[in-house]
Amino acid sequence: MIKSALNGLIGLLSGIGHRMIARTWRLGAGARLFFLTLMYSGESFRRFHLTLREVYFTGVMSLLIIIVSAFFVGMVLALQGYNTLQKYGSSEAIGVLVALALVRELGPVVTALLFAGRAGTAITAEIGLMKTTEQLSAMEMMAVNPIARVVAPRFWAGVIAMPILAALFSMVGILGGYLVAVPLIGVDDGAFWSQMQANVDVRDDVINGVIKSLVFGVACTMIALFEGFDAPPTAEGVSHATTRTVVISSLTVLGLDFVLTSFMLVV
Amino acid sequence: MDRIKIDLWVGIFVALGVAALLGLAMKVGNLTSSKIGDTYKVTAAFENIGGLKPNAPVKSAGVLVGRVADIGFDSKAYEAVVTIKIDKRYAFPKDTFANIYTAGLLGEQYVGLEAGGDEDVLQEGDKITQTQDAVVLEKMISQFLYNKASEPNNDSKASDEKAGKEPAATSTELGDAPF
């Protein structure tokens, strides 16, 4: 009895240990891929149209989901904000509320989450399948470096696309909030914008938002690339890798957001 | 998908992004409204600055004339030392009065300047001597309740006695408040 309980405990502990080692290994392998990507970026920059092609697939193709989501997020923010603010008689502050919430947090974070679901999964599945069908191997045998030819253009495309998408998200969201607040609820048009301008700081809010989305761009794209590159070459392996991309990207974005926000608010 | 079409779409995408960023900076942010050119710095000591923060507006007659550059603490006089930068286009007399006001009932706090009558003007590094502290809401409310309680009516003697002594002290404190 005691012996079996002990065996169970040992099994549990060794299971945790194995998982820890595997996670740590993945972190190291991911970091290695990141540095290799930076190292071979020069080769891919010389043929920038490859990166532009990927900007098209990750950025332009995500426009629709970003714009539609931003519009609704902005409208809901305005509705909820008005509901609370009018109790304190300061419904003009609705513009500030919508703008600050979007520019500081929701713009970068929600964009990154949507990006992980829309573009990140596509990247993982594509690279996983390229590996499964030996396309990466074929490339290597042709003396073409897959990191320079496949990974680096996708990485830079993600880093370029993310801040643009986040800025669009914030802007469209504010317009959505404006539509609800001014024509629908009847908040004064001038107060809406002037209160916003008085309280949104370009450096503290707008630039910090862009910095956040840049960091999220690096993280999300790198996670998607690594999961694709690391996927076992089977149908099951690729599908698991795609799921992991979404889960790990989302958690990483939320965790990084807390770290970045605390840095930005303290400094 | 051929390259020209992709390039076109990516071009549109980047243009949209730049437009959104410019919109955020100009229309949403304070890039256009916070344009303060060359400034000069003066300091002012307050006993209590309330919730005043760096970069808060400095206004005179309701017009933005500068911003709060820095807030420090003088450990000898136990006072807050607020450094404000004022646009060089605006000159203020030496005996200018500095107040800390609140925008609205619960809004942010800002520094208000009321010009005096002196002929000399404030220079870089000067100190504004006449200041008015921030109004602390809790203090105000307790004062109000206190005054209310001390209004002469047919209450018990104890409250009358107390009311008779205290109001003098409180009224001086509140007397020259700007409301």
Added chain:
Amino acid sequence: MSANIVEIDNVSFGYNGRMLHKGINMSFPKGKVVAIMGGSGSGKTTLLRLIGGQIKPSKGEVRVDGAVVHEQDREGVYQLRRKMGMLFQHGALFTDLSAFDNVAFPMRELTNLPESMIRDLVLLKLNAVGLRGAHKLMPTELSGGMARRVALARAIALDPCIVMYDEPFAGLDPISMGVICDLIRTLNDALGATSIVVSHDVKETFLIADYVYFVANGEVAAEGTPHDLMQSTLPFVHQFVHGEVDGPVPFHYPATDYRSQLLNYTDTAI
């Protein structure tokens, strides 16, 4: 010595302590079609990867054109690979590129040829495999045999002196098989290249190969011309060439005694 463009010298290789190859010696003379045969899982494809420098041998060395592959740095390996072309088992065409762009890929990546010349060269290579008319098709629109031929055109795009074929006949209908078979021989002679064919299809391989190596249990079990091997009395070669079910290569994967395993109810690890 100098007549051999690829030499495998006493090579051992294994994963996690399990040795796949135990001291293999092979040589591939210039201009010949040499086949490596063996059952599934005997490490034939791994030999191609060793030649291509994608993996390093645990012991021994592989020499390509006189250079030891595993002693090269990245740039050196890439230089060697430019002399090689490889046809993968399922073609490994880039699915986001058309047949034309697939064949053009190595030219665009590795040379500075002008686009007009690349166009002529690609059409030339596609014509050689009989698919010039299909140059606009995407890989998903090609049949298995056609995809294999496009991949072959891509493998010979830069006129390599070594062409490696990984299971070129697997999963093809008899006609496509015959076409590929024919192409391997004619392209080899036209390019003056050396071909290394990894396969387990006896009939087609014996038809085109000049020399055949049999790999079994991590060793070279037999070697010789197809004619010699057909006559071979070695039990393994006999079993393989004639496709017999049981022989030196057992039908059963190694297992414990069947009777005792069935009777042993507590053995839950089945």
